[in-house]
Amino acid sequence: MRAALRSQRGLTLLETVLAVALLALVLAAVYGLVTAGARGWAGLVGQTDVQQHPRVAVARILAEVRQSRDFVVGAGGGSLGLVKVTRLAADAPPGATGVTVEDASSLAAGRPLTLLRLASAETASVTSVAAATVTLAAPLRLPHRRGEQVRRGQTTLAAVAAAGTSSLTVADPAAVGAGDAVAVGAEGPFVVTAVAGATVIVTPALGRSHAAGEPVQPLAVVFTLSGTQLLRNGVVLADFLQAPAGRPVFGAPAAVLTAGVPVGATRLCVDTVAGFSAGDRVRVGQEVYGLQAVLPDRLDVVSVDAAASCLVVSPGVAFARPAGTPVRVMAVEVSLLASQYNDALNQTQAAAVTSRAAVRN
Amino acid sequence: MGAVLRHRSPTRRDEHGAALVAVLVVVVLLTVLGAAMVTLALTEVTIAYNQADAASAQAVADAGVARALYELGADASWTGGTGSVGAGQYQVTATSSGTVVVIDAVGTQGGGRRRVAAAATSLPPFLVYAVLANTTATLGGASPGLVVRNALPSSDAGAAHASNRLGAATALTVNTAGAVVAGGLTAVGTIAGVSCAAWPWRCSETFGALPFPRLDVDSASAASLESRARAAVDPVDGLNLYFRGGDRTSRCRSGGAWNFGANQTQRCWDKYVNDRAGVLGAGMAGAVFYVEFNPGEATSYRQPIGGPPGRRTVDCIGWETATETLCLRARAAQARGACAPPALPCGNVEYPSSALRQVTGTIVVFRRGAGTAVVGDAALENLALRDADYLHAAWGPDPALLAAGRLLVVSSGTAAAPRTVTVRGVVYTLAGQDNPDAAGQLQGSAAAGVTIQHGADRVAFAILGVLMSNGAVAVADTAANAGTVAVEFDPAALDALPAAFASATSTRVVIPLSWSSGD
Numbered sequence: 001m002r003a004a005l006r007s008q009r010g011l012t013l014l015e016t017v018l019a020v021a022l023l024a025l026v027l028a029a030v031y032g033l034v035t036a037g038a039r040g041w042a043g044l045v046g047q048t049d050v051q052q053h054p055r056v057a058v059a060r061i062l063a064e065v066r067q068s069r070d071f072v073v074g075a076g077g078g079s080l081g082l083v084k085v086t087r088l089a090a091d092a093p094p095g096a097t098g099v100t101v102e103d104a105s106s107l108a109a110g111r112p113l114t115l116l117r118l119a120s121a122e123t124a125s126v127t128s129v130a131a132a133t134v135t136l137a138a139p140l141r142l143p144h145r146r147g148e149q150v151r152r153g154q155t156t157l158a159a160v161a162a163a164g165t166s167s168l169t170v171a172d173p174a175a176v177g178a179g180d181a182v183a184v185g186a187e188g189p190f191v192v193t194a195v196a197g198a199t200v201i202v203t204p205a206l207g208r209s210h211a212a213g214e215p216v217q218p219l220a221v222v223f224t225l226s227g228t229q230l231l232r233n234g235v236v237l238a239d240f241l242q243a244p245a246g247r248p249v250f251g252a253p254a255a256v257l258t259a260g261v262p263v264g265a266t267r268l269c270v271d272t273v274a275g276f277s278a279g280d281r282v283r284v285g286q287e288v289y290g291l292q293a294v295l296p297d298r299l300d301v302v303s304v305d306a307a308a309s310c311l312v313v314s315p316g317v318a319f320a321r322p323a324g325t326p327v328r329v330m331a332v333e334v335s336l337l338a339s340q341y342n343d344a345l346n347q348t349q350a351a352a353v354t355s356r357a358a359v360r361n
Numbered sequence: 362m363g364a365v366l367r368h369r370s371p372t373r374r375d376e377h378g379a380a381l382v383a384v385l386v387v388v389v390l391l392t393v394l395g396a397a398m399v400t401l402a403l404t405e406v407t408i409a410y411n412q413a414d415a416a417s418a419q420a421v422a423d424a425g426v427a428r429a430l431y432e433l434g435a436d437a438s439w440t441g442g443t444g445s446v447g448a449g450q451y452q453v454t455a456t457s458s459g460t461v462v463v464i465d466a467v468g469t470q471g472g473g474r475r476r477v478a479a480a481a482t483s484l485p486p487f488l489v490y491a492v493l494a495n496t497t498a499t500l501g502g503a504s505p506g507l508v509v510r511n512a513l514p515s516s517d518a519g520a521a522h523a524s525n526r527l528g529a530a531t532a533l534t535v536n537t538a539g540a541v542v543a544g545g546l547t548a549v550g551t552i553a554g555v556s557c558a559a560w561p562w563r564c565s566e567t568f569g570a571l572p573f574p575r576l577d578v579d580s581a582s583a584a585s586l587e588s589r590a591r592a593a594v595d596p597v598d599g600l601n602l603y604f605r606g607g608d609r610t611s612r613c614r615s616g617g618a619w620n621f622g623a624n625q626t627q628r629c630w631d632k633y634v635n636d637r638a639g640v641l642g643a644g645m646a647g648a649v650f651y652v653e654f655n656p657g658e659a660t661s662y663r664q665p666i667g668g669p670p671g672r673r674t675v676d677c678i679g680w681e682t683a684t685e686t687l688c689l690r691a692r693a694a695q696a697r698g699a700c701a702p703p704a705l706p707c708g709n710v711e712y713p714s715s716a717l718r719q720v721t722g723t724i725v726v727f728r729r730g731a732g733t734a735v736v737g738d739a740a741l742e743n744l745a746l747r748d749a750d751y752l753h754a755a756w757g758p759d760p761a762l763l764a765a766g767r768l769l770v771v772s773s774g775t776a777a778a779p780r781t782v783t784v785r786g787v788v789y790t791l792a793g794q795d796n797p798d799a800a801g802q803l804q805g806s807a808a809a810g811v812t813i814q815h816g817a818d819r820v821a822f823a824i825l826g827v828l829m830s831n832g833a834v835a836v837a838d839t840a841a842n843a844g845t846v847a848v849e850f851d852p853a854a855l856d857a858l859p860a861a862f863a864s865a866t867s868t869r870v871v872i873p874l875s876w877s878s879g880d
Contacts, residue, residue: 023383030387037394041401048405067877087480087875091458094646094756102877117461117874118482119512120853143756143856145461147480149875263510263543264561292825292851298514316561318512318543360876 042344047351050240054336054353057230057238061223062357065332069151069361070217070286072188073332074224075207077248080332081181081189081219085151085361088115089132092144098135101150106220107134112153112175114289115144121293123153125174149361154217156288157184158198161210168200170216176200181222181233185214186254186286186326189222211324215286225249230336244337244352253280253329258309260323264316266302270327273304276311280329281358284313285321294319331358414473417449419878422468422477425451429464430871433483437869459857460484461874480874482852485866487571489513491544491850492521492836493829495573495805496792497529499836501540501554502814506838511544511850516563517870518850520544523834524570526805532566539837544850573805573831574861575797576789578727578735578763584860586725586759590651596644597637604630604652611653623655628662628675630687631694635712639749641720647757648722654685654737656728664696664711673697675711679743679771686738686769687726690716691746720753720761727765733796735765744782744844745774745817754785758857761786761826766793767809768830772817773840785825786854792832801861806832816840823847826854 011019061080065071070083086107089100092115099115107113107129113136114123122144125137134150155175161168161184168184173195176182180192182202187210190202200216224231230238243249253275257268268284276282278301285296299313311327339350424446432439433455441454449470456463464479491511492498498521501507511518520542525532532550535542545563546552549570557564579587591610593602600612600619607623608614612633614621621629630652634641642648654660660683661676673696677688694715726737739762755761761784762768768790792810797803810830815822816839828834828848838846852872 026387030391034390034394037398041398044401044405063878085875087478087877118514118852118872119849120851141754142853143459145458145480145856147458147461147463147478147875263541266561292849295512295514297512314561315516315563316543318510320541 039345042342043349046340046342046345046349050338050340050349051351051353053238053240053338053340054351057241058334058336058353058355060232060237061334062332062355064221065357066360068221068359069149070183071252071332071359072183072186072219073248073250073252073254074189077243077250079189079222079224080250080334081183082221082223083151083183083217084220085116085149088144088146088148088150091146092140094141094143095139096136096144097139098133099140099144099150100132101134102132104129104132104134106152107150108152108177110174111177111218112172114151114153115140115142116149116151116293117144119293119295121289123289152218152220154215154289157210157212157214157216159212161206163207163209164205166202166205168202168216169198170200171198173198173200176216176218181219183215183217183219185210186328189219211322213288215288223250238338240338240340241336242339244335244354247335247354249335251275251333251335252331255327257284257321257323257325257327261317261321263318263320265321266313266316267310268313268317268327269308269310271309273306273309273311276301276304276329278303282311282313282327283330284317284327285319285325297321331356411472414471415475416473417447417470418468418473418475419477420468421446421449421451421470422466422475422878425453425466425468426464426477426479426876429453429455429466429479430481430873433462433481434869434871435867437483437863437867457483460852460855462871476879478877478879482872482874483869484852484855484872485572485858485862486517486868486870487522487573487865488827488855488858488862489515489517489850489870490519490522491827491848492834493571493573493827494521494523494533494810494834495526495803495829495831496523496807496810496833497525497532497534498523498834499534499536500542501536501538502837502839503536503539504816504838504841505539505541506815506841506845507540507836508845508847508849509540509542509544509836510847513850513852513872515870515872516545518544519547519563520850521546522568522571523548523550524573524805525549526570527807536837572865573803573829574859574865575795575801575803576760576763576859576861578725578765578795579729586649586723586763587651587653587727590649590725593645593648602648602650604633604650606655606658608653624658625662626652626654626658627660627677627688628664628694631675631690631712631715634690634717635693635715638714639716639718641717642722645722647759649725649759650720650722651725651727652687652737653728654687654726656730656736657684659684660686660688660740664694677740677742678746680740680769683738683740685726685728685736685766686740687724689724689739689741691742691744692716692748716748717751717753718749719751721755723755723757723759723761723763724753725763727763729795733794735791735793735795737765738767738769739764740769741772741782743774743817744770744772744780744815744820744822745776747776747780747782747820750780751782752785753783755787755854756856758859760789761854762788764790765795766790767832768811768813770813770815770822772815772820772822772844775818775842776820778819779843780820782820782822783825784823785851787827787829788824790830790832792830794831796831802865803831809833809835811835813837813846814839815844815846816842817844818842820844821847823849825849825851
């Protein structure tokens with residue numbers, strides 16, 4: 001009975017104080033643990049997020065670069081325009097008035113398409129595009145096989161286009177329409193604002209002059225860094241991005257011949273050799289389609305003579321090339337820096353991604 | 362005891378229950394937090410693994426494509442297989458359509474799976490040259506204006522090859538003053554005119570002879586060119602495409618308006634071209650126009666006209682004394698001299714549309730002689746006389762032009778306007794010898810197989826495809842003017858191959874055409 005009474009005694013003040021103190025210590029420890037965990041969590045989530053933005057964006061861009069046939073890098077490296085290709089999904093014999101392609105998204109009704117097999121090319125006007133089926137205005141003349149490349153047709157400058165002009169005279173104005181993004185020679189991207197007869201108005205104005213005969217190519221995809229947003233054909237692909245310090249977003253070594261070269265030349269003197277290195281695969285010139293496609297030379301850089309600003313290449317060029325002919329490494333380097341303020345951490349987190357891919361078509 | 366128990370419970374609750382609850386709450390909180398962190402960490406790890414697997418699968422699929430390109434180069438009949446790279450596996454298939462091979466590769470690693478599709482042109486090693494001579498070749502003369510080029514993006518592609526089967530001192534001669542040559546040069550023997558050491562493309566004087574497959578021109582097989590021409594039916598008039606004067610199995614002696622004697626094969630041809638307004642092969646897939654002259658038959662023929670003098674001679678300009686030579690006219694067939702006096706019926710232009718404008722299909726000139734001898738030349742009338750452009754294309758497995766003897770192009774003078782004369786396809790001449798070995802490979806002919814001396818001003822003459830001969834090949838621009846001559850390799854002319862070409866070698870030169878990852 002006494003024992004029972006003893007057990008019913010209340011806590012002494014000392015016991016209570018000690019218990020509360022002990023509990024406070026435990027709670028403080030738990031709070032610290034939870035807070036640290038939460039901060040770590042927030043930091044992890046934030047860092048993952050900030051890394052994912054550029055990583056996903058760069059992966060997407062480079063996947064499209066690999067699928068493309070040609071590209072232009074905008075002034076300052078803030079934009080990239082791609083000439084996309086698709087492939088024939090089935091054979092198309094001479095006389096066929098339609099073709100089936102793997103992806104018709106880069107083709108358009110009323111515009112020409114070009115089927116490519118090495119040096120062979122045939123251009124036809126598209127009357128309609130329904131899913132993967134493309135109907136042509138006239139029967140094909142040449143045989144075409146599954147796997148051949150199909151691209152939207154291009155036109156050429158019919159007259160010299162001076163630097164600073166926005167007005168181009170082209171050989172086939174049906175190849176472009178208002179709203180199209182285009183490349184002029186190796187410069188671009190430009191936006192076509194109007195087409196009147198053989199005159200095509202573009203914006204912005206040309207940064208350099210272009211000779212008659214240079215290609216004017218529609219660009220199926222244009223990536224642009226606008227503010228902190230990376231846009232693909234005007235649609236936001238990723239946010240919170242910027243160019244890393246000292247690097248452009250898009251970069252590809254490019255130069256022009258400072259002197260014409262004859263057939264067989266293996267030494268190409270250019271206005272700059274910055275960015276070129278031995279082992280690079282370069283293209284000299286651009287493709288133009290006629291009865292036969294005039295293709296660019298695809299050469300390997302054997303060495304770089306920086307003192308003379310010349311590239312030694314192998315093998316020789318197969319076509320005589322005039323001064324001003326573009327010489328380009330057909331690979332694009334994409335560099336993006338993502339930064340995002342993390343409220344939980346009360347600090348800015350950043351991540352940079354740089355990667356490179358070569359065009360494979 | 363029961364009272365004690367009744368009192369103990371509330372006492373224990375009051376004194377110890379709060380701590381238990383607090384501990385439980387803390388434990389639950391920590392468990393939830395820990396589980397969430399572990400889940401996130403595991404998710405991140407999974408994502409990382411997935412990305413690594415996907416990247417690996419992509420690389421493995423690319424490896425499958427590379428394997429296919431390699432295997433197809435060694436064995437044209439290769440259709441696919443499987444393989445592994447590290448921990449990844451690929452499955453690749455190769456499907457041919459004409460000379461294009463479509464390659465599909467699927468790579469897998471872990472949970473990653475990627476598909477890569479590619480296509481490539483697959484050509485026998487002897488069919489990657491613009492000029493292929495089974496004996497010797499001479500490119501360029503004293504005047505500039507000739508271009509021989511192969512711009513194919515392959516180190517195996519060449520501008521010219523001379524197999525030098527008959528062992529000449531010089532196999533291949535390049536006159537760089539008169540010819541721009543772009544591409545590799547290979548030969549069995551000396552290459553004169555250029556230094557191999559300084560040549561910017563492949564250059565070899567010890568390359569070895571390349572196959573020169575014999576085509577089935579005139580056998581009894583239904584697949585021979587002659588049989589196909591005889592069996593063909595021109596939808597316009599229901600007659601065949603075999604031309605031989607005096608032969609009742611030929612359209613030339615089939616009756617009605619087709620009543621040409623044994624000395625009028627060329628006239629029969631002129632009538633056919635005229636009836637088709639200079640456009641042959643329209644509406645006929647893979648048409649073969651087979652011309653067989655009678656032995657010793659002259660190309661010039663006598664043309665009957667009303668009134669005296671009764672007959673006039675129609676020549677092939679530049680080839681007036683030629684025999685067994687098909688004249689591919691630059692202008693309408695005309696009789697010698699003027700059409701005078703005007704009062705007479707003007708019969709000197711019997712066939713006003715007998716100049717060729719466009720041909721789709723194959724023109725064969727062939728007569729089998731004694732032993733291995735074969736006869737029949739094809740001559741392009743002086744190109745300066747052309748009154749319109751000319752385009753001859755063959756997209757099927759047959760050559761555009763096949764001559765038992767020579768291809769002759771000798772031109773001079775000035776065209777009235779700029780003209781283009783283009784043959785797009787394979788030009789194949791036997792130089793008078795159909796002399797295969799046991800393997801079906803022609804052994805070379807001492808005679809000339811191709812003679813192109815183009816001097817006509819304002820005329821651009823081009824062969825886009827492959828120019829190949831069992832005999833000697835000589836191509837030159839003979840006058841310094843605005844006329845040009847070009848022989849350029851064009852893989853489109855090799856969309857499909859004759860069976861003899863396809864089976865001549867098992868190896869291939871494989872050149873990638875397209876690539877797609879499906880991204």
